[in-house]
Amino acid sequence: MKKTGKVKTSNLLKLSLIIALVGTFMVVILANNLEPSTKTIDSINERSIDEWIKVQGNVTQETDVSGLKIITVNDGTASISCILRKNVSYNFKDQRVEIQGKITDYKGDIEIDISKITVL
Amino acid sequence: MIEQIFIALFLGIIAGTLTGIFPGIHINLVATLLFITSAFFLQFTSPIVLAVFIISMAIMHTFADFVPSIFLGAPNEDTALSVLPGHRLLLGGNGYGAVKLTTIGCFFGVLIALAISPFFIIIMPYIYPFLTKIMAFLLIAIVLILILKEEKKMWAIIIFLISGILGVATLNFMVIKQPLFPLFSGLFGTSLLAISFFQNVKIPRQKIKDIKVEKKKITGILGLSILSSSLVSFLPGVGSSQAAVISSAIKKIDENLFLVLVGAVNTIVMCLSFVALYAIQKPRSGIAVFVGKFLPYFTEQQLWLLFAVTLIVSGIAVFITLIFAKLFAKGIMKINYKWLCFTIILLLIILTPIISGWLALLVLVAATATGLVTNIIGVRKIHMMGALLLPVILYYLF
Numbered sequence: 001m002k003k004t005g006k007v008k009t010s011n012l013l014k015l016s017l018i019i020a021l022v023g024t025f026m027v028v029i030l031a032n033n034l035e036p037s038t039k040t041i042d043s044i045n046e047r048s049i050d051e052w053i054k055v056q057g058n059v060t061q062e063t064d065v066s067g068l069k070i071i072t073v074n075d076g077t078a079s080i081s082c083i084l085r086k087n088v089s090y091n092f093k094d095q096r097v098e099i100q101g102k103i104t105d106y107k108g109d110i111e112i113d114i115s116k117i118t119v120l
Numbered sequence: 121m122i123e124q125i126f127i128a129l130f131l132g133i134i135a136g137t138l139t140g141i142f143p144g145i146h147i148n149l150v151a152t153l154l155f156i157t158s159a160f161f162l163q164f165t166s167p168i169v170l171a172v173f174i175i176s177m178a179i180m181h182t183f184a185d186f187v188p189s190i191f192l193g194a195p196n197e198d199t200a201l202s203v204l205p206g207h208r209l210l211l212g213g214n215g216y217g218a219v220k221l222t223t224i225g226c227f228f229g230v231l232i233a234l235a236i237s238p239f240f241i242i243i244m245p246y247i248y249p250f251l252t253k254i255m256a257f258l259l260i261a262i263v264l265i266l267i268l269k270e271e272k273k274m275w276a277i278i279i280f281l282i283s284g285i286l287g288v289a290t291l292n293f294m295v296i297k298q299p300l301f302p303l304f305s306g307l308f309g310t311s312l313l314a315i316s317f318f319q320n321v322k323i324p325r326q327k328i329k330d331i332k333v334e335k336k337k338i339t340g341i342l343g344l345s346i347l348s349s350s351l352v353s354f355l356p357g358v359g360s361s362q363a364a365v366i367s368s369a370i371k372k373i374d375e376n377l378f379l380v381l382v383g384a385v386n387t388i389v390m391c392l393s394f395v396a397l398y399a400i401q402k403p404r405s406g407i408a409v410f411v412g413k414f415l416p417y418f419t420e421q422q423l424w425l426l427f428a429v430t431l432i433v434s435g436i437a438v439f440i441t442l443i444f445a446k447l448f449a450k451g452i453m454k455i456n457y458k459w460l461c462f463t464i465i466l467l468l469i470i471l472t473p474i475i476s477g478w479l480a481l482l483v484l485v486a487a488t489a490t491g492l493v494t495n496i497i498g499v500r501k502i503h504m505m506g507a508l509l510l511p512v513i514l515y516y517l518f
Contacts, residue, residue, distance in 0.1 A: 009496060016492035023486025024286045030479065031293040046156055052294035100294070105413065115294075 036100060042077035044110060048103045055080070055099050055112070056120065059092040073099060073112075082112040096120045121166070128169045129429055132176025136433075137440055139177065140184025143192060143309075143467070147181045148406040155410055167414040168422060174414070175394070175426050176433045178407040179230070182386050183437035184444060186222040191215050191448040192464050193312045198360050200308040202382045204501050205375035207312060209331070213324040215452065217331035218379055219445035223438055225383025228342050229349075230434040232384070233391030234427055236346060240354075240392065244399040248354050255355055256516035259362065259509055265369040272499050279503040282490050283307060284510025290483050291511050302480040303487050305468045307504045310484065311491025317461040326449035333376050341377045344370060345384035353392035353404060360389040362512065365505050391430060398423045 036052040044053070057075030064070075069084040071092050082099055083106075100116040139147050151174050154161070158170060182198075189199040190206030202222060209218035263280065270276040290299045315321075348363040348370070363385040367373065373381060393405035398418050403409040415422055452460070472480045487507075494501055 013493060013496045016489045016496065019489035020282050020286075020486055020493055023482060023489060024282055024289070027286060027293065027483055027486055028289040030482070031289040034293070034295050034479070036294040047152075049152070051297070102294075105409070115292075 040077040041073070041075045041080045044078075044080065044103060046105070046110070049105050049110070051103050052101070052115075053103060053112070057097065057099075059095050059097055062091065062093045071097075073097065080112060081109065082114050082117075084114045084117060092117070092119070121169075124165050124169045125172050125425075125429070128165075128173040129176045129433065132173040132178075133180045133433060133436055133440070135173070136177040136180025136182075136437075137184050137444070140181045140441075141187055141444060143188045143464070143471075147178055148410075150177060151407060151410040155413060158414070168425065171411045171414045171422070171426065172429050174407055174410050175429055178390060178405075179387070179430050179433040180437045180440070182390055183223060183226045183383075183434070183441040185386075186219055186226075186383065187441065187444050187448055190218045190222070191445075191452055193309055193316065193461070198386055199382070200304050200361060201364050201502060201505070202379055203308050203312060205378050207316075208375060209379075210323065210326075210452075211321065213327050214329075214331055215323075215326050216328050216442075216445045216449040219448075220330055220442060221333065221376055221379035222383035223441050223445075224338070225342075225345070225380035225385075226387045226441075227383075227434055227438050228338075228380075229345065229384035229387030230391060230430055232342060232346055233349075233388045233395075234431065236350070237391070237395045237427070240350070240395050241399045244354055244396065248400055251351065251355055252516070255351075256513050258351070258366075259513050259516075262366050262369040263506070263509060263513075266365070266500070266502060269369075270499055270503070272497060275497045275499045276503045279490065279494050279497075279499055280506035280510075282493075282506075283487075283504040284506035286483070286486055286490065287507030287509075288511045288514065290507075293479070293483070296476050296480045296483065298476050299480070299483070301475050302472045302484040303507055305472065306484045306487025306489075307491045307507060308501065309491075310465050310468055310488045311495060313461040313465050314488065314492065315495050317458055317465070320458055321461075323452055323457040326453055328446055328449060331376055333380070337377055338380055341367075341373065341381045342384055344373075345381050345388060349385045349388035349392060353389050354396045354400065354402075355404070359405065360386045361505055361508055363389060365502055365509065368502055387434070391427075394423065394426055 036054050038054045041055055055073060055075055057073040059071050060074050061072035067087055069088055071082050072079050073082055098118045098120055099112060099114055101112040101114040104111055104113045135150055139150060154170060161170060185199050186202055189202050190210060193203055193207055206218045209215060267273055267276045287303060290303050293299060344367045348366040351366060352359060352363045364382050367381055390405060393408040394411060396402055396404040397408045397412050403412045472484050490504065494504055
């Protein structure tokens with residue numbers, strides 16, 4: 001009986017380890033390839049905070065502030081401030097861009113914390 | 121005004137009891153709902169009253185949250201490390217005593233936090249930039265110490281890495297909402313519940329009595345909780361779970377005292393997050409974010425009012441938590457524990473797509489399997505905190 005129990009435990013260990021590794025691998029792959037849904041800026045509100053989204057629009061304003069770049073994006077429905085937490089020398093002003101990021105709140109204003117920005 | 125504050129305080133206690141007792145309901149969810157509907161409430165009341173509600177709910181929640189963690193094995197990221205010692209005491213008939221230990225920790229945590237707050241308000245603006253620089257290295261050192269202390273070092277590294285990679289991927293999984301819910305339900309909840317289910321664990325008769333712990337040792341643990349909580353309370357991305365891990369690396373702590381420690385760090389970190397909001401104008405907990413929204417110009421007077429609220433709620437929370445612990449202790453003997461485990465696993469599986477989306481089920485499965493490996497191998501569950509530690513280390517390094 002003891003032997004059977006041991007066999008069962010080792011099988012369960014192998015199965016769990018395989019599921020853990022395969023599952024983690026799948027989460028990594030999906031996390032890197034699945035993109036959030038595209039939204040219009042006018043549909044973003046307080047309820048959207050912490051949601052990941054994708055928006056497309058024109059950069060109407062750009063400001064560099066101590067290691068941050070703050071850009072204002074207008075998609076024709078509304079404008080929103082987007083924060084790029086990297087030192088990037090590229091000038092986005094008047095460019096059409098696609099932004100992926102998380103909606104955050106900064107002192108009462110809704111912003112997008114950029115995770116990826118692509119010039120279209 | 122004072123009547124409104126007391127009404128908000130009691131409503132907060134009711135809300136915090138419900139969010140604490142029922143697994144899967146996070147206080148941030150209630151705070152978000154309040155924020156969305158705040159325009160309506162602000163017609164009748166002021167922002168400070170809404171902040172009082174949120175803080176009362178948060179403090180009550182912190183106390184009551186340990187009841188389902190210990191009795192049902194359904195934790196969240198803050199209470200995860202209490203599950204195993206709590207479960208062992210439950211199997212020894214001491215579930216009530218286990219909750220009492222976390223409650224003692226929570227209550228003294230509040231007193232400690234209030235006592236050290238004036239000191240932190242003065243020194244925080246000066247040491248905050250330094251802490252930001254050393255945090256990654258401190259956490260790496262902690263992880264190494266924990267692995268080196270483990271007998272099965274290779275397994276400890278494997279568990280840390282699987283949990284860490286899963287944590288990093290899940291936190292960056294853009295289509296999953298509330299990513300910590302499936303992650304921690306799997307790592308620390310469903311995995312232990314599945315083992316209890318398959319091993320046909322029987323819950324013995326529960327004793328409604330205290331677990332004896334030396335007062336001197338409790339004092340030592342509370343001192344340790346001050347140190348670890350202070351390190352994490354002012355920085356983004358780190359919280360009570362990291363504080364508990366830091367404490368474990370510093371000193372070998374027995375299971376009973378560990379429950380006191382987890383309780384204490386939870387309330388200290390929660391209280392100090394309000395101090396951080398005042399001292400460095402940065403919210404360091406989900407709840408502090410909402411307090412900051414309601415009180416954008418957080419004054420010293422408001423801080424002291426919120427401290428008074430915290431103190432009153434803590435006193436009441438002790439009694440409410442122990443009442444629920446008694447009810448759970450009596451109730452759990454009347455039900456078939458095997459099927460209770462099955463029901464909670466089913467509940468977590470149903471809640472996962474509702475709270476976090478369908479793809480979160482994949483995270484739940486991978487996390488559960490990682491938890492099962494940890495349980496079968498017999499290494500400490502603390503290595504699964506890699507799910508939070510690795511993302512934070514990477515955040516501070518890059």
